[in-house]
Amino acid sequence: MNSKVTIREVAALAGVSVKTVSRVLNKEPNVRPIMQDKVNSAVAQLNFKPNPQARGLRGNKTFILTLLYSNPNPDYILEIQNGAMAQGNAEGYNLQIFPCDHKDENIIETIRTFLDASPQDGVILTLPLSDNHQLIELLENKDIPYTRISPLHSEHNSPFVGSDDQKAAYDMTKYLISLGHTDIGFIKGHPDHSDTDKRYAGYKQALKEYNIYLNEQLIKQGLFTFESGEDCARQLLAQEHKPSAIFASNDCMAAGVLKVSKQLNLAVPADLTIAGYDDTSVSQQVWPAITTVKQPIHLLGQIATQKLICKIKQNTWDEIKSIFECELVIRDSSSICKN
Template identity: 65%
Template sequence: MKSTIKDVASLAGVSVKTVSRVINNEPNVRPAMQDKVNKAVAELNFKRNPLARGLRGQNSFILTLLYSNPNPSYVLELQNGAIEQANNDGYNLQILPCDHTNENLIDNIESIITHSSQDGFLLTHPLCDNEDIIALLDKNNIPFVRISPFHQEHSSPYVLSDDKQAAYEITKYLISLGHTDIAIIKGHPDFGATHKRYEGYLEAMNEMNINVDDALVKQGQFTFESGEVCARQLLTQDHKPSAIFASNDYMAAAVLKIAAQMHINIPANLSVVGYDDAPVSRQIWPSLTTVKQPIYDIAKHAVQKLIRHIKKQEFDDVQSKFQCKLVLRNSTSPKL
């Protein structure tokens, strides 16, 4: 038989109202009371019912995560982090894919607002930079948090990783190995992360007075297939690179495939780096040198911010920036 909030109150020796305040993370509850309630919750294995709470009050206790991203490992890691934090805070998470190129995008989101119930939205890039979506949510007074926006002018809270710095560091690493003919395969142009990673690459090259040949800059789409196309262009043109920085691991994996087909030894004759530390970076050979984003932690933090936003609680900082980590593996070596 499931425990009720009354059972928790009885075991803790407090009122039902106090239990409600504690489990809903409301302010101004004495630490001693919090401890009593939390111990009773744990002992009784009490589970909150978000739907029932929503029916009794103004809130649905449902959060909606909207995404449009071709990188499945990024989306999965984001979902897992958001789900864990939402569950910890007594919320359910609704996860909805939205094609940011769909001409009916705004109508679709308006339909979500009209026909489903949520207390707030988590917007991933590039949706979080869409001015029409932001205007729609503002018009309906719906709280939202943006994940990795390129433009930060809006007053809504947001979380992001320092893509520019990470791209700068991985490019500097290639330069430290003696590479100067460093190509870059950029990600989808609609994504802010694409531009930040390119900025980091350019900053590192310029700092070391290395000329960037336009022939070494290719436009990818964050997909394996686009990586194949760009890799063939780079490895068959007159000015061939000695190193390639692909803006995500799927495009980097595609570079390894094309290099193998062309009998180019990696890393002896070509160094390759990716970005994201997706599972594929560890599953292929040679394993990829890459950048690890703390996607799981970013998602958890975004949910925490959204819930504070919903409850109209103050933020320590509207922006939260996470640092990335360079992961060295077998796809890079000093230039011969």
């Protein structure tokens, strides 16, 4: 990296003005393709690295985006972060993260203090913050552009992304039924997360379609954590009428179910089929590897960032919302019911 190369040298080599170089680097519209090619060629030849802070001073921008999150699943957040960072870097933006607790009664003031002390051009909200009306009002009052990931409500005039959780949970439940399972335990996610209700709705939809009785004893409330998966599994497997399959609303909880099954000397999948959701790394790091739903988490972070940068630049996007399909990933933790 040659840190001494200046924007004037790039302009001189490209045979264009400094202003034209700046417009190309900032991906501004209405720059002729031939000019873009000249500037990009000069940037590559000189290995020029734009200085985000310097760019920000000239354009009253920071070229910094903030990812706000309150989520107990570290694998999920890491994938969102990686997707957001990849897209931000491609468009000349840095990403900073700010973890917070959505249950904290002072959360709005905490975030307000952070925003005042750490300027940024825009904010990415993950669930459940993406449905926090006070937080959204704060951002709008401060005129800070934002995008939301997997919100339950879409009434705000802001771009958002998500996946079709209800259909994915329906598909997974339908798959378990196709294996002959009718006593299917279900572990809900955190009650404050919008995708919890969507996944539960998909589970119920499949049972109803196949005329399988919805047994409330087979439904437990989890928190998207490994420990809550353990607790729910112990409750389900301590019952006289045990499930032959357990569908957990994320992979962390499914891994907790797997641990308890081992402690109870239950063979997986011979004695118990286990399914998870998200296709995070933990689903492949345990044995047997967990059958799960592959949610495009990296893509959600990437497209949310893309939409946010469009909003910052006051460009338009094709759709205010982008909803992506999920897919089933069949692994070793599921098999035909033998009961």
